[in-house]
Amino acid sequence: MRLRILWILLFALIAFSCEPEINTPSPVAGDADFSVFVSLGNSLTAGFANNELYKSGQMVSYANIIAKQMLHTGGGEFKTPLMRDELGFGGRLRLTTGTNCLGNQGLGLSTFAETPDPMNFQPIYNEEGPFHNLGVPGARVEHLLMPGYGLLNAYFGRFASSPSASVIDDAMRLSPTFFSLWIGNNDVLGFALSGGTSGSITPTEDFRVHYLELLERLTSTATGGVIANIPDITSIPLFNTLPALGLVLVNPSEVAELNALWSDVPEANFQLGINGFLVSDASVPGGARNLRNGELVLATLPQDSLLCGGWGSYKPIPENYYLSLQQLNQINQALDEYNAIIVAFSRQFDLALVDARQLLREAKTGIHFDGLSFTTEYVVGGVFSLDAVHLSPRGNAIMANHFIDAINARYNSTVPRVSVTQYPGIIFP
Amino acid sequence: MKHTIILIAFFLLSFPVVMGMGYQNHFQSPKSTAMGMAGTSLNLDASAVFFNPGAMSALPGRLRFAAGLHGIQSSTKFQLEQPSVYQAITDNPIVLPFYLYASASVTPRLSAGLAINEPFGTRVTWEEGWAGRFLTKQSVLQSLNIQPTFSYQLLDNLFVGAGLSILLGKTEMIRKLPVQDDNHEGELSIKGNATTWGINAGILWWPASDLRLGISYRSQMKLEFEDAQAIFKVPSLVETSFPSPNTVSTSIPLPASLDAGIAWDASERWMWVVNLNYVFWNVFENRQLDFAINSSVLVDENNPSEYSNTFSLRIGTQFHWQENLVLRAGTFYNPSPVNPNYFTPENPSLNSLGFTTGVSFMPFDGFSIDMALAVIMGIQEEVRYTPGNFNGIYKSRNIIPGLGVSYHF
Numbered sequence: 136m137r138l139r140i141l142w143i144l145l146f147a148l149i150a151f152s153c154e155p156e157i158n159t160p161s162p163v164a165g166d167a168d169f170s171v172f173v174s175l176g177n178s179l180t181a182g183f184a185n186n187e188l189y190k191s192g193q194m195v196s197y198a199n200i201i202a203k204q205m206l207h208t209g210g211g212e213f214k215t216p217l218m219r220d221e222l223g224f225g226g227r228l229r230l231t232t233g234t235n236c237l238g239n240q241g242l243g244l245s246t247f248a249e250t251p252d253p254m255n256f257q258p259i260y261n262e263e264g265p266f267h268n269l270g271v272p273g274a275r276v277e278h279l280l281m282p283g284y285g286l287l288n289a290y291f292g293r294f295a296s297s298p299s300a301s302v303i304d305d306a307m308r309l310s311p312t313f314f315s316l317w318i319g320n321n322d323v324l325g326f327a328l329s330g331g332t333s334g335s336i337t338p339t340e341d342f343r344v345h346y347l348e349l350l351e352r353l354t355s356t357a358t359g360g361v362i363a364n365i366p367d368i369t370s371i372p373l374f375n376t377l378p379a380l381g382l383v384l385v386n387p388s389e390v391a392e393l394n395a396l397w398s399d400v401p402e403a404n405f406q407l408g409i410n411g412f413l414v415s416d417a418s419v420p421g422g423a424r425n426l427r428n429g430e431l432v433l434a435t436l437p438q439d440s441l442l443c444g445g446w447g448s449y450k451p452i453p454e455n456y457y458l459s460l461q462q463l464n465q466i467n468q469a470l471d472e473y474n475a476i477i478v479a480f481s482r483q484f485d486l487a488l489v490d491a492r493q494l495l496r497e498a499k500t501g502i503h504f505d506g507l508s509f510t511t512e513y514v515v516g517g518v519f520s521l522d523a524v525h526l527s528p529r530g531n532a533i534m535a536n537h538f539i540d541a542i543n544a545r546y547n548s549t550v551p552r553v554s555v556t557q558y559p560g561i562i563f564p
Numbered sequence: 565m566k567h568t569i570i571l572i573a574f575f576l577l578s579f580p581v582v583m584g585m586g587y588q589n590h591f592q593s594p595k596s597t598a599m600g601m602a603g604t605s606l607n608l609d610a611s612a613v614f615f616n617p618g619a620m621s622a623l624p625g626r627l628r629f630a631a632g633l634h635g636i637q638s639s640t641k642f643q644l645e646q647p648s649v650y651q652a653i654t655d656n657p658i659v660l661p662f663y664l665y666a667s668a669s670v671t672p673r674l675s676a677g678l679a680i681n682e683p684f685g686t687r688v689t690w691e692e693g694w695a696g697r698f699l700t701k702q703s704v705l706q707s708l709n710i711q712p713t714f715s716y717q718l719l720d721n722l723f724v725g726a727g728l729s730i731l732l733g734k735t736e737m738i739r740k741l742p743v744q745d746d747n748h749e750g751e752l753s754i755k756g757n758a759t760t761w762g763i764n765a766g767i768l769w770w771p772a773s774d775l776r777l778g779i780s781y782r783s784q785m786k787l788e789f790e791d792a793q794a795i796f797k798v799p800s801l802v803e804t805s806f807p808s809p810n811t812v813s814t815s816i817p818l819p820a821s822l823d824a825g826i827a828w829d830a831s832e833r834w835m836w837v838v839n840l841n842y843v844f845w846n847v848f849e850n851r852q853l854d855f856a857i858n859s860s861v862l863v864d865e866n867n868p869s870e871y872s873n874t875f876s877l878r879i880g881t882q883f884h885w886q887e888n889l890v891l892r893a894g895t896f897y898n899p900s901p902v903n904p905n906y907f908t909p910e911n912p913s914l915n916s917l918g919f920t921t922g923v924s925f926m927p928f929d930g931f932s933i934d935m936a937l938a939v940i941m942g943i944q945e946e947v948r949y950t951p952g953n954f955n956g957i958y959k960s961r962n963i964i965p966g967l968g969v970s971y972h973f
Binding site for chain 1: 639640641642643644645646647648649650651653693694695696697698699742743744745746799801802861941942944949951952953954957958959960961
């Protein structure tokens, strides 16, 4: 009798000891056909990070994350022109311990010393193509249409179907059923990264015409797609890490010395406390002035020159390291116009629209996912990689979720989102 | 000497539990466990010292002992908020909370007793690398209750009792920090001990030979973990951001509970028990972590929890099948005290439904071997932890066998 009861107890234990199963509806494609997904864009789409395009970064581009999630809703193969290694063309940055000119030890940046695999520079289309991830670092909107762009841009050259191919032609060879397009950042970024000294801002009408042609081509086969607007450059750490009013003077004799030194330059004035850095500006008398509130110093500025070389006070900061209010206005006006065009096209072509600009605006003050907080702050913020322009793996996951949300909202699909925590953060030495 | 033994028991043998009911441990006697965890109106054995001190002087015999343990196998699954397919599961070890009860009649009307048990506890360990690891990797609360108790027979059919609860508590929390080097993610672990005390009082009224009514109350307590150790494992270059050695102060309130129950002998062989259990969980308003040394990234935390009081119904029955064999069964519904907007995976308590059964075998008069089995289903629910934007669906299952002996003479 007792034995039988024990058996019953044991049986009950085994029957119930299997783990709990959560019941949720299976993901569905809704009104979309994700079977052939192509992703067009620039470095962000390619998975460029830490100043280089390399294998593990490519695999966690927002486009690759989305494609992987689409596998749950009828998505097909998504081929990426992967580099052979973690070095790409050799520009990848990493955090290291460094000593600055003041002798203070801290975090620094260095490139990897190893030599990249020569195969990274070889054309791979014939062996591995065609490719679904068609993000090309450096591409502007017009470049995606340009035959032979691979001859100008080695990142495309290595995976183009032929030397004369264009990105859009290679995309259309696949007869895509669904596409993503996030382009336009470089149409202002080249100008911005040079401090307005070189490069140009794409004229709005050119932007509109090229963007329209891209959408017309893509929607000739695709029944659905997602496009994203362009973030503010003030959301990018490269333009936000160094303050314009960053010259702090505590010594009255130093103030006097600087004012004496620049006495014949009317717009160079120094006072105790906080001052705008001194910068070169050919448009003002004497060719130099203090930075004004709201102007942006680029993080490309060599910091040792700032700390020990007298830059920003005894020597004006060269024009290629800052953006004046006027230049910033030009950039912002172009971005506003581009973004208005993108919104209008999303309606005209009835596409899903990602408000990437708003997402990164919110990230400036802090956003939370899966128990992690993110800001756009350099290194510690978690959204951007070490090059201060491109997304980290977690930043890509956040962006991918926003694309997925936009797709699901437009196409009544339930492409699953990802957990941001399943992607690596910044690696400390 | 006894003190030493208790401490050894506490630190080496006892492990706490999780069962989707806040962090209370209701499994304190297989007889009660088998009857849907109803215990307040029972005067079956020395477990009355804990369940209702009043019932202690209504027990048979002059000396009564009860001892045993429950084995708690608990599993909680998580899926990220919809739409998603990401899932994670807890990796909880089986934990074995024990109990020891003793009571003796000092005079025919007065009884003295002692309870040593673990009335509060939780141990939630999530799998390696899981999505919520920056909130919690492991969360442990252990408690040891030492409760000297007196009970007095006021009238022929009215019994009162009260005990002093001395409670030793121990907490351990591990969470990951979002700083990593090539091989490891950063980690914070917190370890602390605290002691507190409270009251356990009860009344048993025996208005008719086939009817018993009980009320018991356990007062609120609070474990104040002052200067708990805070240990950081982070990449060396960011060590200055996590000042070390460091301590942290935090506290965990242990809510008061009020039980009212009725036991009815339907026949010589059948008994029915109904128990209402009210827990004053609203004392758990927030969870603070106050670090002794802060830095720009190591800031004090004040995380809302805003628990709600819970009211649960427990029904049980026992059937005296043969001279030396008693069968039991029961069921209960336990609502979760957790606020669905502040639902942390540290303590994933769900509304839960339990089914229980058990058997007692009495080889000779006064001696009983008690077995119980409880199956508790935490009902699937989509909840949010808004401060960290960590939202998802939880579901849990707990299997709790219990084994004990009781003896009176």
